Amino acid sequence: MTTTVQHLINGVWVGDPETERRNPADPGEVATISARGDESTVQDAISVAAQAQRAWATTPGPARGAILMDAADLLRQRHADVTRDLVREEGKTLAEATGEVRRAIDVLRFFGSHGWRLPGQTFPSSLPDTTVLSRAEPLGVVGLITPWNFPIAIPAWKMAPALISGNAVVMKPAELTPASATHLATALVDAGLPAGVLNVVHGKGSVVGAAIARDPRVAALSFTGSTQVGLGLHEVLSSRRARVQLEMGGKNAYVILDDADPVTAARIVAAGSFSLTGQACTATSRVYCTPGIREAFLAALAKEAERFAPGNGLESGTGMGPVVSEQQLATDLAAIKRAQEQGAQVVTGGAADGAFLSPTVLTDVEHHHDVAQEEVFGPVLAVLDIADYEEGLARVNDSDYGLTAGLCTTNLVHAHHFAANAQVGVVKINRPTTGLDLNVPFGGVKDSSSNTFREQGPGAVDFYTWSKTVYIGHDS
Numbered sequence: 001m002t003t004t005v006q007h008l009i010n011g012v013w014v015g016d017p018e019t020e021r022r023n024p025a026d027p028g029e030v031a032t033i034s035a036r037g038d039e040s041t042v043q044d045a046i047s048v049a050a051q052a053q054r055a056w057a058t059t060p061g062p063a064r065g066a067i068l069m070d071a072a073d074l075l076r077q078r079h080a081d082v083t084r085d086l087v088r089e090e091g092k093t094l095a096e097a098t099g100e101v102r103r104a105i106d107v108l109r110f111f112g113s114h115g116w117r118l119p120g121q122t123f124p125s126s127l128p129d130t131t132v133l134s135r136a137e138p139l140g141v142v143g144l145i146t147p148w149n150f151p152i153a154i155p156a157w158k159m160a161p162a163l164i165s166g167n168a169v170v171m172k173p174a175e176l177t178p179a180s181a182t183h184l185a186t187a188l189v190d191a192g193l194p195a196g197v198l199n200v201v202h203g204k205g206s207v208v209g210a211a212i213a214r215d216p217r218v219a220a221l222s223f224t225g226s227t228q229v230g231l232g233l234h235e236v237l238s239s240r241r242a243r244v245q246l247e248m249g250g251k252n253a254y255v256i257l258d259d260a261d262p263v264t265a266a267r268i269v270a271a272g273s274f275s276l277t278g279q280a281c282t283a284t285s286r287v288y289c290t291p292g293i294r295e296a297f298l299a300a301l302a303k304e305a306e307r308f309a310p311g312n313g314l315e316s317g318t319g320m321g322p323v324v325s326e327q328q329l330a331t332d333l334a335a336i337k338r339a340q341e342q343g344a345q346v347v348t349g350g351a352a353d354g355a356f357l358s359p360t361v362l363t364d365v366e367h368h369h370d371v372a373q374e375e376v377f378g379p380v381l382a383v384l385d386i387a388d389y390e391e392g393l394a395r396v397n398d399s400d401y402g403l404t405a406g407l408c409t410t411n412l413v414h415a416h417h418f419a420a421n422a423q424v425g426v427v428k429i430n431r432p433t434t435g436l437d438l439n440v441p442f443g444g445v446k447d448s449s450s451n452t453f454r455e456q457g458p459g460a461v462d463f464y465t466w467s468k469t470v471y472i473g474h475d476s
């Protein structure tokens with residue numbers, strides 16, 4: 001069954017569905033067929049958003065929040081269909097997709113309740129009979145551009161703080177996964193979101209995304225995707241002094257020390273590397289082992305990898321879904337081949353059957369090899385040797401990226417030292433690099449992020465608001 005997807009502009013679904021997206025696990029099936037927007041579609045969306053935003057901004061926070069809460073309830077009622085569509089267009093397993101749709105529901109609830117707690121403060125004044133306060137003002141129209149790998153959770157964690165703060169939104173979901181974000185938008189419309197407050201335009205990034213980024217009526221852009229595209233958008237937004245938030249690629253490292261349990265370490269690393277087919281920005285892709293644990297860790301890792309048997313995400317027994325696209329598969333296989341040319345040994349996996357790439361473990365990798373430096377974005381893990389903790393920390397930090405990093409140890413001193421000194425946005429001690437709660441700040445440093453504002457958690461609204469200081473004298 002094919003899901004048709006249209007643009008949402010001014011509360012109306014428009015555009016002829018024309019772009020086909022095939023199910024990566026079953027290429028004979030057309031998963032979605034979506035409308036293809038252009039510059040004029042984007043301009044229409046921005047115009048109606050600018051108009052709708054004024055009334056939305058004066059709607060009380062709790063009333064805005066009630067709509068987000070109702071949308072969460074609707075998504076909950078529809079979750080079976082939404083989850084199925086997510087698997088069919090993105091490929092992840094049913095369990096992974098179920099978790100992701102639940103995350104979107106919880107994000108709507110979290111920011112819905114935030115309508116009662118929108119920021120604003122009073123301050124003591126040095127002047128008599130004077131009240132000083134700050135107001136958190138919405139920015140106006142904000143643009144959101146999202147990737148395919150979390151096709152409903154990322155739109156939710158951008159949209160919800162933007163809307164609860166009183167902004168209107170123009171959003172562009174990834175071309176590969178148009179249906180998931182559209183389900184989210186549908187729930188918000190059905191919950192009573194006023195026309196024009198949320199607009200969704202589908203189509204190519206270089207056309208639709210670029211048009212959103214350069215329009216002077218868009219006060220801010222929140223982008224998640226590749227570092228290459230993100231840095232280009234940074235230039236565009238900075239040149240017109242608009243606010244920009246970028247969350248981008250990663251080359252996330254794990255350090256395993258001799259004092260750790262090798263089986264536990266393998267479980268943690270495999271979960272971080274192979275769940276979501278390794279297609280998570282936070283996925284573990286390089287591991288540094290001290291000599292005393294290396295062999296036992298590798299043996300346990302090979303066993304753990306068996307639990308990630310690739311297959312169709314809708315079928316029971318599937319441990320890992322397909323690679324999302326032919327292009328991504330070619331990238332993954334090229335990275336494995338290049339690693340072998342540079343001297344790496346494939347000890348597990350390394351081959352694909354159609355879109356199904358086996359979880360792949362490489363050894364004999366040097367820190368300067370491409371596979372230890374460049375993001376692959378697939379289930380490909382490089383295992384490297386280190387002499388001790390100090391060398392491991394240095395290797396972790398010797399990277400262009402800085403999203404997540406982990407340490408497996410029972411040594412408290414090393415755990416705290418690592419937390420203080422790893423140059424990443426998220427540190428995980430004895431936990432997989434993937435997976436964060438929705439109430440904690442999320443983001444990276446270096447080439448992983450604009451490192452301006454964090455996403456998720458209560459602080460997520462900071463990106464979508466500006467602070468106005470107000471003095472009120474009351475002595476007359």
Ligand code: NAD
Binds near residue numbers: 224230232
């Ligand atoms: P991508 O950069 O190719 O695309 C992301 C979005 O940008 C898509 O909607 C795309 O259409 C749009 N886009 C592409 N070119 C554009 C342009 N010139 N102007 C405006 N928009 C444009 O990334 P992807 O392949 O969808 O996602 C994978 C990447 O996303 C990986 O690098 C991954 O690490 C990263 N990612 C990061 C996070 C994070 O939070 N740090 C989370 C998920 C994914």
